[in-house]
Amino acid sequence: MAGNRTLAIIKPDAFGSGKAGKIIAHLEAQGFTLICARVLHMSKAEAGAFYEVHKGRPFYGELVEFMSSGPCMPMVLQKDDAVSAYRAAIGATDPAEAAEGTVRKLYAESKGRNAVHGSDSDENARHEGMFFFGADALI
Numbered sequence: 316m317a318g319n320r321t322l323a324i325i326k327p328d329a330f331g332s333g334k335a336g337k338i339i340a341h342l343e344a345q346g347f348t349l350i351c352a353r354v355l356h357m358s359k360a361e362a363g364a365f366y367e368v369h370k371g372r373p374f375y376g377e378l379v380e381f382m383s384s385g386p387c388m389p390m391v392l393q394k395d396d397a398v399s400a401y402r403a404a405i406g407a408t409d410p411a412e413a414a415e416g417t418v419r420k421l422y423a424e425s426k427g428r429n430a431v432h433g434s435d436s437d438e439n440a441r442h443e444g445m446f447f448f449g450a451d452a453l454i
């Protein structure tokens with residue numbers, strides 16, 4: 316059964332340019348409930364660990380630099396079928412390919428500086444929720 320919660324991050328580009336409130340309001344208007352959130356400035360080691368699955372890919376170094384370049388805002392969101400509903404709400408990784416009205420179409424700058432992250436499966440949502448919030452956040 317698809318889970319009701321997912322892990323989202325408002326990335327340093329969007330957080331640093333004051334878009335967090337607009338992005339949260341946009342998601343709440345689409346039926347997502349904010350369960351928990353925090354603001355942190357990740358070290359390179361933390362950003363590298365979070366994105367370890369991408370280690371070895373050509374964009375990994377750039378991704379780690381960017382995600383440790385300023386504060387970001389991880390949060391747990393709730394909605395039926397949360398992972399796929401949230402991925403639909405944020406749009407394609409590259410804002411140039413994102414559908415109208417999606418978070419990345421509205422607020423992202425580029426494929427690398429793309430405003431938000433979202434878990435891509437229920438299993439990864441649990442893993443990523445654990446990374447920022449401990450064991451209970453995705454229950």
Ligand code: CMP
Binds near residue numbers: 369374428429431
């Ligand atoms: P995210 O959903 O956070 O998951 C991995 C991130 O890697 C992705 O969003 C992009 O921001 C980033 N990414 C993926 N492909 C590229 C690329 N070709 N160049 C730079 N960054 C990328």
